Amino acid sequence: MFRKEPVLGGAEIAALVTMAAAFAIPMITKNVLVYSVLNQALVGIVAAQSVWIMLRMNLLSFATPAFMAIGGYTVAIAGRYEITDAFLMTALAFLLPALAAVPLGALVLRLRGTYFVLVTFVLSQIMQLLLFESESLTGGSNGIAGVPAVTLLGTEMMSNRQVLLFACGIAFLATVITALLTRYFRQHFAAIEENEILAESLGLVVWRYKAVGFVIAAGIAGLAGYSLVNMLLTAHPSSFSSESAVDFIAYTIIGGRGTILGPIVGTALLVYATNLFGTHGQYAQGLYGILILAVILAARGGIAGTAAAAFRRVRG
C-alpha cells in the first residue's frame, strides 16, 4: 500500500542530464559570447539551487550571497598561498560556508516568514561590511585580484574552454548534491513546507531538517562563489552584493519552486534575457521586468512547474 520511492525521480534525472549536456557546449563552439552567457548561467544555477533548497521548506533566504562570498574568498585567499588544487578548493569552498552556517542557522532558523527573510538579508549586508572592513584578509574595496587559475590533476585550467568546463563540473556537482538531498528528504521538506505544525505533532524534528537544509544550501552557495571567482579570477565585494540575492530568488521562482528543474530553467531564461536586453541600453531593466511579470502571470507555478503540470494533465 505504501510504495517505496526510487532514489531519483524524473525531475532529478532530467536536471542531471541537462547539467551533463552543458559539458558538450564548450566542445561544439568557441563563441566567446556563448561562453560568457553559459558561465554566468552556471554560476546562477548553482546559487539558485541554494535558494531552492530553502524554499523546499518554505524559507525564503537572502543569505546566498553571504555564503557565496565565503566560498569565493576562501579560494581567492588560498590562491595567495598558491593552493589551487581543484579537489581541495572545491571541498573548502563547500565546507567553510557550510560550517559557518551551523552557528548562523542556530540563530536564524528559529524565525519564520518575513522575519527569516529580513534576518537573512541582514546577514548578507553584514558580510558586505566584513568584506570591506577586513582589508588585510579580503583586500577591502579593492578585493583580491589575480587569483591563480585552478589546477585539475596538474593541469592549469586557464583557457576559456577549461574555465567553462570547470564551471560545468561545479554546476553538475551542485546538482548532484541538491538532487540527492532534496530527494532523500523529500517527504520531510515537503511536510515542513506544507504544514510544519502537523509535521512536528507527528514526530518530525523540524529544526533538524531545517538545519541540514540550511547547511547544505550554504555549501552549495559556496560552490557558486568559487565558480564565480574562478571565472573572474577576482574576488570583489560587489560580486556578492546582498541585492544579487533578488536575482537568485527570481531565477528560482520564474523557473518553478516546485521542481529541481526550476532553478535551471529560470536561470537559463533570465541570464539569457539579461544579455539580450543589455543591447537595448536604457530599456534593458524595463524589458527584464516585463518578462518576469509575463511569466508570473502566465505560469503561476513557474515555467518548469507549469510545464510539468501540463505534462501530467496530458498523460492523464
Add this chain to the structure above:
Amino acid sequence: MSELRVEGLTKRFGGLRVFHDIEFSLPPGALMGVIGPNGAGKTTLINVISGRQPPSGGRVFLGGRDVTGQPAHAISRLGVGRSFQQTNTFKGVSVRENIARAIRFGRRGIPQGLEQLMGQFGLIPRLDEQSDKLPYGSQKMLGLVMAYAAGPKVLLLDEPAAGLERSERDNVDLFVDHVRRVGGASVLIIEHDMDLIRRLCPRIIVLDAGEVLADGPPAAVLARPDVIAAYLGDTEDAA
C-alpha cells in the same frame, strides 16, 4: 503502556490566565472526556500537554517521566499523539502520502489495524486523491487516521466530531474503540457533542474559566447544578 499525569498545570498568556492548577491522570488504555464552554482552555490544555505551547507552571508526566516543556516532536516521539479541531492534513499531496508521512515521522512502524481503520472510513478507494479535495468529513477522519498512524500510546483528540454530519459521528466512536482496543492507547477527548461524550466516556472533567469544575462519571457530573449552569444547559439546547 504509559500513564499520562498532569500536576498543577497552569497556562497564562501575559496577564490572561487560560487555566490554572489542572490535575488529572489518564491510566494506560483509559478514556476520559474534557468538556467546557468555549474559551475554557480545552484546546490550550492539549497544546500544552503535547508540547505545542510551554506551560506557565505545573508538570506533565508520561509513564512516570517528566516531559514538561519538551518540544512537540519530542513528546510525540515519547508516544503522545494529537488531532486538531480543524481539518489538518498535508494539503498538496495524496491520502496515501499523508498516511505514509505519519508512519514515517512517528517511527514506530505501521500500527496494528491501520488498514482496517482506513477501510472503515472509506479512505482506501481514495488513497490517490489529493487530501484537500476530499469531503470535509473524510478530511477529518484522515486527520484522525494520521494521528493513529504515528503510533501513539496516548492520543489527545481535539473535537473530533466538530463539523461532522450526524451520520458521520459514529466514525468517531469506531475510531476511539479501535485506538484503545487494537492500538492499546489511552484517549483524552475534547468534545461539545454531549451524546458522544455520554456514549464513550466513563469519566469526564469539566473545565470552566480555566479551573476544573467537576471530575467523575458523566451521569454524576452532568447532573450537577453548577455544571448545568456553567455549560451544559446551553450545549444541550444547541445540540
